[in-house]
Amino acid sequence: MSIAENIARVRANIAAAAREAGRDPAEITLVGASKMNDAAACREAIAAGIDALGENRVQEMTAKLAEHAYDGAPLHFIGHLQRNKVNKVVGHVDLIQSVGSLELLDEIERVAAARDLVQDILLEVNIGREEAKSGFAPEEVLAGAEAAAARTHVRVQGLMTIPPADADREENLRYFQEVQALYVDMNTKLFHNELKYLSMGMSGDYEDAIRAGATMVRVGTAIFGARNYT
Structure with a gap:
């Protein structure tokens, strides 16, 4: 199937999951995770009406x-x-979804201030408390949000998470x-219910993420096809 056909199928699944949860499908932002897909594939997804594109690797994105x-x-x-690649990302993307430490937050603030801009971010939650994965532990999220809210060149727009790969x-x-x-x-206590994005769910679980309240899903394989890692 073409990228456009895949996007149409994913949107139909999103709509069904949203309605099942009593939600409006229009609430859900579809991000095409375009890692290892070329510029032509990105353009095809944009032409088919993808809401946003998401990249995992700074060098590829650049x-x-x-x-x-x-x-x-x-x-x-x-x-x-x-942190040493923040300068290649701040100001070049609309949203950084993967801010998972105070050190990274500080570096984004520093670069954004030097460029006189405000960078939109999501705080990443390491919900499975995995040692090999970045992100705030669940009990650290509120303090991380307070730290971000105190800075003048970052703007928190919500949370992002990736559950453990081996979870059933x-x-x-x-x-x-x-x-x-x-x-x-966090939205109630700190942001007057003005946050926009709860980014959860990828190709294998985005429908369940929507049922659980996600407002943004990051879908790669189901849109672009299987990635070739060889």
């Missing part, structure tokens, strides 16, 4: 920016971001529900 691959759609950075469906759904509860608590 190369595709030079090719104008993302013209016509918002660009999000959705992968692990090293029941565990996955529980993780999503836990992050949704964190999101509601």
